[in-house]
Amino acid sequence: SQTIHQWPATLVQPVGSPLSLECTVEGTSNPNLYWYRQAAGRGLQLLFYSVGIGQISSEVPQNLSASRPQDRQFILSSKKLLLSDSGFYLCAWSVLRNTEAFFGQGTRLTVV
Template sequence: SQTIHQWPATLVQPVGSPLSLECTVEGTSNPNLYWYRQAAGRGLQLLFYSVGIGQISSEVPQNLSASRPQDRQFILSSKKLLLSDSGFYLCAWSPAVQETQYFGPGTRLLVL
């Protein structure tokens, strides 16, 4: 069966520090991969998605970037965090866009 992992679960970082959040999927190949951000009590904001290795589409211009170095690995990064980067970050995968998205447990990021 397929599983999706995200880590860390919680992260507290100072403003201006770098960020690296990792997401990996097991049990499937060539998944569509997604990074979302969710502010408290709010909806999902799509940040990046990828349909294949090295293929990244950005939805929102900001100081975040994403990479897909391997088929089932999706990394969200920042060189310098801003206070506004605080939030709940969700990674998801799907076999195809018309199929169900399966979400990871999320990472709570607090930038101080």
């Protein structure tokens, strides 16, 4: 069966520090991978999506970047965090022809 792992669950980081959130998927090959951010009580904002290794599309200009070094690994990074980067980050995957998405449990990032 397919599973998705996202860690850490919570993270408190000072302004200006780097960030690396990792997401891995098991049990499927060549998934579409997504990073979303959710502000408190709000909907999901699509940050990045990837249809293959090294292929990253960005939806909004921001202080963040994403990489896909392996087929089932998706990393969200920042060189210098801003206060506005605080939020709930969700990784998800889907299969091209079946667009049901499966989500990780999320990482709550607080930048202080």
